[in-house]
Amino acid sequence: MDKKFLGELCEIDSIATYEGSVRKKLKEKHINADSVEYDGIGSQIFNYKGKGPKVMFAAHMDEVGFMVRNITDIGMLDVIPIGGVKDSAKQFQKVTVTTEEGKKIKGLMNSKMDGEKAVSTYVDLGLENAEQVKNLGIEIGNMVTFSSKSEWLSEDILMAKALDDRIGNFVLAEVAQRLSEVEHECDLYLCNTVQEEVGTRGGKCSADIINPDIFFAVDVACAPDLERGSSNHRKMGKGFMILHYDKTMIPNRKLLKYLKSIANKHNIEFQSDMFGGGGTDAGNAHMINGGRPAAVLGIPLRYCHGSYSMVSMTDVELLVEFIIEIIKDIDNETIKEITDFE
Structure with missing residues (x-):
């Protein structure tokens, strides 16, 4: 993984409507995309073509x-x-x-x-x-x-600003770098969205354009600063998170079962959790055109929405591997099964 790139990405200043410098930086990692387009408010959409279902992953560029x-x-x-x-x-x-x-x-x-x-x-x-x-x-x-500089506390732990959600952007950039070695049927869209922190707007606008068959938000969740016990399902270094609930969306039960089966099949460590409040781009995006299956894939952070956060690159690598496995596996039959409500 390109750690230097991640540190530089986090140091870019970019609140909602100021995402231009992040857009430009991320484009460096998507040079092999078949096309790039933008929604009406500035989200960046990279398409890696396939003949199967439209699969959309989105991570937001704006920071608090x-x-x-x-x-x-x-x-x-x-x-x-x-x-x-x-x-x-x-x-x-x-x-x-x-x-x-x-x-x-x-x-x-x-x-x-x-x-x-x-x-x-x-x-x-x-x-x-x-x-x-x-x-x-x-x-x-x-x-x-x-005004926070990115610092590596160890080989695994990065302390930086804007990890919400530059780490999600980085995950998708790493996925893009590995796609040349991946055979996939799906028509893949990797999106860097805008204005998530002020109303989850970019995910909705981009999804309106793409009209995906399934939507994934790649975002973060604040791990407890001190709690390390059994009630903490957001432990750094213990795997990415599959979210079961937030106040803006509850994922399709068949989709959750499918995601867990992929992780277990490939021995990819994950954590299951729920948000008591808040939401992600999935909250608005999953309601387009009569509704779409959607899920949130998260990275645990400590000290979220402050001047510095911390992230484990172990969790980042696990999520990259997991997304690659989804891309390789998902097809029209999978979408049909997930959305069969008979």
């Missing part, structure tokens, strides 16, 4: 972050979160402001707190007034992201 809402008289930036940033990650954080011209300006983020809740969040640039801020080219609407 902030947007400049106001420039105060004393030279502070009042910012609002774009996506579900943890309140604990809004205090004393080094951040980057990106201007419309692409200039990167460093600052320190802090928040006024009411107990554990951030009631207002601001960025201090070390300036004294609004004119100084505007002279830097900063405007209302500019992107603000955590």
Whole structure:
């Protein structure tokens, strides 16, 4: 696996509607695609042609972050979160402001707190007034992201920002790199979607274009920081996750059985879990054109939606292998069986 590429991918600044640099970076890994197209809001769709069912995998490019809402008289930036940033990650954080011209300006983020809740969040640039801020080219609407460098804590563990969901993008890029050695019947679509963190929008728009026979969201879930006991089904290094439920989608039972059979057949370690809240691109995508079978394949992360997360490359490799096996196995008969409700 190209670890250098993954580290660089995570360091790109890209909240919703600012995904262009991630799109460009990911395109480097899909040079063998038969075609590439875009939905109307910016998701990137790579097609690897086949004569069988349309199979779609999607991972979102946007990260949680902030947007400049106001420039105060004393030279502070009042910012609002774009996506579900943890309140604990809004205090004393080094951040980057990106201007419309692409200039990167460093600052320190802090928040006024009411107990554990951030009631207002601001960025201090070390300036004294609004004119100084505007002279830097900063405007209302500019992107603000955590200024976090990717670091390898070991051969297996990466600590970086934006792993939600650059790790999903990376998984699909690794799948693309291995497709030359894979025979598949399915008509395969590997998609990098936009605006997932603000309403799971890109998955829906791309699915409308593709009209897949089956949809898979490749995303993440926050593993408990301290809990290592039997209640933790999101353990780093213990396999990827097959999700059984979230508040936006419950997968087809036959599909779940099929996925587990593929993993067990090839001795690929996985974990089963459910989301108490939240959702993924599958939530909207599975409801297109009367409904489509869909599932979420997840990677456990620690410290999700903050300035840094952690991921195990063991889990990443297992998910890449699993997706390859799905691509090799799935055919029209599989789709027919999964969607037979008689």
